[in-house]
Amino acid sequence: MENVALQNLVSSGHVSDPESPRGRLLLKAARLFREKGYERTTVRDLAAAVGIQSGSIFHHFRTKEDILKAVMQETIQLITARMQAAVDIERDPVAQLRALVRCELESVNGETGEAMAVLVYEWRSLSPDNRAEILVMRDHYEGLWLSALEGVKAAGKLETQPSVARRLLTGALSWTSTWYRPDGRMTLDDLTEQVMLMLKLA
Amino acid sequence: MENVALQNLVSSGHVSDPESPRGRLLLKAARLFREKGYERTTVRDLAAAVGIQSGSIFHHFRTKEDILKAVMQETIQLITARMQAAVDIERDPVAQLRALVRCELESVNGETGEAMAVLVYEWRSLSPDNRAEILVMRDHYEGLWLSALEGVKAAGKLETQPSVARRLLTGALSWTSTWYRPDGRMTLDDLTEQVMLMLKLA
DNA sequence: TTACAAACCAAGCGCTTGCTTGGTAGTGTC
DNA sequence: GACACTACCAAGCAAGCGCTTGGTTTGTAA
Secondary structure, three states, X not given: OHHHHHHHHHHOOOOOOOOOHHHHXXXXXXXXXXXXXXXXXXXXXXXXXXXXXXXXXXXXXXXXXHHHHHHHHHHHHHHHHHHHXXXXXXXXXXHHHHHHHHHHHHHXXXXXHHHHHHHXXXXXXXXXXXXXXXXXXXXXXXXXXXXXXXXXXXOOOOOOOHHHHHHHHHHHHHXXXXXXXXXXXXXXXXXXXXXXXXXXXX | OHHHHHHHHHHOOOOOOOOOHHHHHHHHHHHHHHHHOOOOOOHHHHXXXXXXXXXXXXXXXXXXXXXXXXXXXXXXXXXXXXXXXXXXHOXXXXXXXXXXXXXXXXXXXXXXXXXHHHHHHOHHHOOHHHHHHHXXXXXXXXXXXXXXXXXXXXXXXXXXXXXHHHHHHHHHHXXXXXOOOOOOOOOHHHHHHHHHHHXXXX
């Protein structure tokens, strides 16, 4: 199911094939940007990670910043598609919210985790123009969250303002990447449950 | 009251006088590191911000990284003292928790906000040794949170594990610096209230 | 076999970076 | 009035940075 979503995005050209040189470079870039930060990562690091010369990078991307932008764009495309699919399955607002929490935790801590962290924490390294472009894409994603939260509020199960609740959750969930270990005792389902318990919505 | 805490720390040598060249440099450094990130901030930027030559920086600090470290150390000292004072006033666990939330929100979004953001988001730029040093200082700070949360749990008003709750709150609260505007409609008390509402502890 | 584009190499340019060096002005102390 | 100390300047070095250039290999399809 996840692969189908990915394949659709690949064949529609929104996300590059992870087998292609470009796709492989983006995967390595996400990991390095996450580990060392965008600024501390040099094009020589990137080139070494995929086994080419530093100059050859610029056959695939115009500038180093374009690599960062591409990582962010493709990540947003992927997780928005995932999120949409997750929310479409459920009808009950609380169940929708749980699905979103679970899905975002998976995005943050799963395979796309490195890229997600880059998306969240490296936006300062983008030029204003590029930043604006990414923000537009994020709006759709955030829309999914807001309508779910408004549903929960309408059901009388949320006291916080939906927009504030979303922002508090954004921080709480994305921060998990700094402490949560997927290979530890706590599963992603456990973690999801803890979040819902915090909201007293379990 | 706040100034007394600051003065104590200054006279004990734990925090440098904001009037001194060193102190002024640290203030500007915190702002620049926050705005542009540590890596994107050059020693020439720092020097220009306090009106001296770039080389003169190294009369006050051995390396650029030492500046980052000092910003973090002094910030931790300051907010721990504040936090301790806030928690000492209250007896009821929920009231203690509210005080901590309020205090951390103030640290994140008030005068020390820039330095706090640096503390939270720029630790990757520290060498492993320096990182370890900062982590030790953070443990005491986190201890205050944990005992308060355990108190709330013992009172039957918290279902999440205290350690998990703290981490979720860390993310939620520190993330406010990216979206909350102290000069907007919502006051810090309002924001504190929204957080407590999210936890259904208002 | 030829044609051609995609993928890459080897070399290095121009610039910025953190940091060093040797020296100077101002201030307080005995 | 000699000494010491803090705070700074002016100049620049060595290393590393993003990126360019001209040319070579490799895969594909006519």
